[in-house]
Amino acid sequence: MYQYDTIDKEMLADRSAEFRGQVARRLSGELTEDQFKRLRLMNGLYLQLHAYMLRVAIPYGSLNPTQLRKLAWIGRTYDKGYGHFTTRTNLQFHWIKLKDAPDILDHLASVDMHAIQTSGNCIRNTTTDPYAGATAEEVDDPRVWAEAIRQWSTFHPEFSFLPRKFKIAITAAPKDRTAARVHDIGLVLKRARDGALGFEVIVGGGMGRTPHIGPTIREFLPVNRLLSYLEAILRVYNRHGRRDNIYKARIKILVAALGKEEFAKQVEAEWAKIGDSVDLPDTELARIRGAFAPLGFETLPDRSEAFETAKASNPAFARFVRNNVKPHKKSGYGIVEISLKAIGETPGDATSDQMDVVADLAERYGQNDIRVTHEQNLVLPHVKLDDLPEVWAGLAAAGLATPNINLVSDIIACPGLDYCALANARAIPIAQHIAEKFRDQDRAEQVGELKIKISGCINACGHHHVGHIGILGVDKKGEEFYQLTLGGSGAEDAAVGSMLGPALPYDKVADAVDTLVDVYLRERQDGERFPDTFRRTGVAPFKEAVYADAH
Amino acid sequence: MPTLIELHEGIAKTVPDAFTHVADDEDMATGDVILSLARFQSDGDRLLSEGRRIGVRLKSDEEVEALAYDLPRLTLVALEFPKHLDGRSYTNARLLRERFKFAGQIRAVGDVLREQAPWMVRVGFDAYEPADDASANEWQAALNRYRHVYQRAADGRVPAFAEREG
Amino acid sequence: MKALTANRLTDGEVVFWKDGRWVERFADAQLWAVDDPAAVEAEALGKGQGTTVVDVYLIDLVESEGLWAPLSYRERIRALGPTNHPHHGKQAEGGAVVEALQHASGAARSTGRVNLIKRK
CATH class of the missing domain: 3.30.413.10 (Sulfite Reductase Hemoprotein, domain 1)
Structure with missing residues (x-):
């Protein structure tokens, strides 16, 4: 997983300090609600029906156990002992007090987390395949590119006041688990015949009042030119997207109005002028890629006796495996989906105790890796089949073994x-x-x-x-x-x-x-x-x- | 008259404004003036020939490309923020600096709040008419808020990826 | 009848106006007849308290089990708490007024809220 260095950490500390000052100015009366609202909304803090809601970013849905435990602790300390995972793979706390929000941001920053760009008309959290790094289907690890986009889009000087919010998804597998075609930009990583990696670029999908399936505006964009191409798309949108009507302000409306050919032409023309100065140098890409290098997978046989025995003797375990365990690229491993859709419970909610259980299991059996899916479930991407019976038992004891992934009750x-x-x-x-x-x-x-x-x-x-x-x-x-x-x-x-x-x-x-x-x-x-x-x-x-x- | 804060060598200072904003329906002022694009196109040549310094004020839906050939004659370009959420002037500013190599002043006018300072300075604004009565010190604090940046932009700051290479 | 509601600035808590101050329980809220000018006066006073509350508006009430309840579903949820967690929010403490709200039925949005939406 990507580890924040001093630079990344200082960015979060600076943001947290800025927000603390803004809250103080509001509470003292220096800022009116109208003035403050736009500031808190740039930091994921909404006023909902019963309390404030804080939306915490989980960049590309990736968490380590320390982070998940911190979320659990925040839920227990400042909320009612739970959190709600969203379709943007973020986590929302629904019972937050304004006066606590600065402290919460500091606690989040202590584990390299934040609420930056979880609301407002900016580039939101980029989502990706929750099976990244674990599935044999992918042509490359999409998290490398999601992290590159995270950095590029954070406090982007030109694109933080767009006509409307902006969401990007990246998948590197033909089976799309990211809903890429209904995003403002969907990126599908592909490998050309000569082995080169590139993105199919889909622009102008979206839901809301006028749903659109996004058209492809470029079949193959060389991967190392990603950021300059995104910059060209965003620039055309920032200049020409509608600002007179909130319901017509998303990029899908611009793409549909211009037609995909004309939109693509404008993007290509802008891209040619931008050149490659905003693209990341190979050294930085290599640094990011290194952070996602495969961990120590053991060489294991395809067949695990412990796993087969448990399946044969325990129908509940067998049912869980049938529905919630997906094939891993390494033999002897599985991808475990943890359903947050227990029958009768609130979809996407996890209690603080449940978060702690998942963190413990990820630490003991899952290479410290936890993912959030846009379908509001969690994933342990790397679990040895040998360990699956213990993982299942741990999940079941916490009410987390509902065997319904992709089924009718996985809502x-x-x-x-x-x-x-x-x-x-x-x-x-x-x-x-x-x-x-x-x-x-x-x-x-x-x-x-x-x-x-x-x-x-x-x-x-x-x-x-x-x-x-x-x-x-x-x-x-x-x-x-x-x-x-x-x-x-x-x-x-x-x-x-x-x-x-x-x-x-x-x-x-x-x-x-x-x-x-x-x-x-x-x-x-x-x-x-x-x-x-x-x-x-x-x-x-x-x-x-x-x-x-x-x- | 609004306060004018200028940025020189990274230092924000309140300065007297040598320029007068002249609206389209106002009589021409004396001295250095800031005009709309339309008025500049009709009166600009004459005013320049009088030896005045001229600035052009672009609305957020006007694009800097319209000024491409006039930039060498302009002392400043003022870019409007009709609402602080209207972000088109960030693109105009950046293009002025990066694409058109404009070296004069780029001034932020309209709904200009100190919270926008970190973004404004990065795209090339070096003068601000704050709408929130913020002082130069408060702008300075906002400008210095972030020790690092992730992207290359018009301010020449070293982005994180280059910092990491040392 | 009408009542005046808002969210408290410091913690977002739903509050109701009572004789010049804000209380947390709908049961304690001051109620006015629909055409009582005092309601509008209270609203104006409340809107002036920007460092105490936000989103101040009048809500319409309807009779339920001999008591008064907010007319709109949304306002009843605000006065009670989320329906998926019966132990969260104000509903947790129970009582006759809470039950009257829980049993109140249907009907239109509050006009005060509609005005608030239009104003934005």
Whole structure:
């Protein structure tokens, strides 16, 4: 993992000191709320329904045990003993006091963490594949480039007051676990026939009020020219993105208005003028790359007796392995997904005690490496199969062994109206009700991969547009209603879901999802996933069943 | 009259402003003046021939390319921040310094707050008309906030990656 | 009826106006008849307390179980706490007013809040 050096640490210390001064000026009355709001929002501090919320950055979703323990400690000391992992792979504390925020930032800085650029119209946390460095599918380690972008984008002198927020995702595997095509910029690392590495550059994807699947504006960008190319894209956007209407200010609107050819032409012209002065020198790239060098993997046989024995004798363990353990590039190792979607719990929430358990397991069995996924789960990327039974037992004891990764109860949900000042409707209880319907794990496995994503408002923090089943909370005359969409995907087959029909009231949503699943099971042909069946049959059978029930 | 803070050799100082902002609907002032792009295009030649020093004030939606051929004749370029969140003038400033090698003053005008100082100085602004009554000392503190920077920009500061090479 | 609400500056806590000061429990809030000019006067006073509270606005109330509850779902959640954690927030202490809020049903947004949104 990347280790912060003196320079990185001093950046955080300086930021923390600046924010302490700003809070003091607010509390003393020197700053009005309007003046202070824009300052706290540059530091991830929002005022929500019940308290302040602090959004802590987890750059490219990567944590070490010391950092996770610190988050647990902050949750215990300053919040109500938990934290909420987000679709940007960050962590939010929902019960923060303004007067504590400067101390919290100091505690975060003590473990190389911060809240920089977790809000505001700037370049936000870059996300990447949670299996980076562990999966055989990748052509290179995307974290190298994510760290390069982290540094380049931090307090960027020109791009900190963009028309709107800006999100970048990088994947290096054909199976996209980052939702790259619905980002402002999606970068797909590829290897050319001659072995050279380059990025496919996708610009202008996004969700929100007007979802777009981003077009590719460059098929192959040599990797060492990444930063100058990003600079060219951001410059065209900063100059020409709309600033008159907040809902038309994202880069997707500019790309759609210009057309991808014209947009690409403007970027290429700007890039030619910029030259390579902002690109990182090879020495710096080598330094960053060195930080992600593979750790000491042991040479192990493919087959682990301890693992096989446990699987054969313990059906619960076998089920966990079936759903939550993914193939590792090294024989004898596995990638372990830790579901934060226990049935009946809040999606993405982890208690401080649970964070401590994960930190301990990562330290003992997982090469000190923990990842956060954009689907609001955690990953131990490097676990020996020999150790899996112990890891599973440790997780199970902490309520962290829910065997439902990618299944129907592995639901993305934003905090919604239970916490968020922007929300129109609740998202969490909807997720809980749906998950309860699929408490029977045999049934959930029979349904197979099914991605349900729920947002409490049109801002789409819960990625509802790209859910196989998407659920959007709307406010109809003060009451909570939910708009369902089908057939979306945030993966390599990215698609925006199609509307099912009229919005449903709060207490009808879980039943409607149950009905949709029944229709899918009835209609599906060999091996089809839910979106495959939907794309084949169209909306008709689903619509008929749900609205027949509703009458 | 707004306070003018200038940056010389890294030191922020309050200075008397030799220039007068002249709006499009105002009578021409005497002495050195700052004009809109449109007014500069109509009156600039005449005023320059009188030996006055001229500055042009660009709105955030006007691009510095419009001034490309006039820059050698200008003493300063003032870039507007209609709202502090409108970040287009950062690009204009940086292009003035890096692409057009403009060596005159680049002045930040409009909704100019000391919190923007660390970014402004990096893209090439060396004069500020603060909207928040901040003093030169407060600007100096804001300018010196960060000991390091991660990127190359128009201020010539050594970025982290070059610092690391020693 | 109406009540006046805000969030406290130092910790974000939801608070309600009562006779010139801010209290944490909706049960303790001062209530006004819809057309009572005192409500608007209190709102103006509250908005002047920028170092004590932020986002000051009047909320509409509706009758529930013989008591008064905020009309909008959002305001009831603010007055109670999140529905996914019944032990978090003000609802934890229980009581008749909390129960009345929990049983109150539906209906429109508060006009005060709508005005606040428009103002931004």
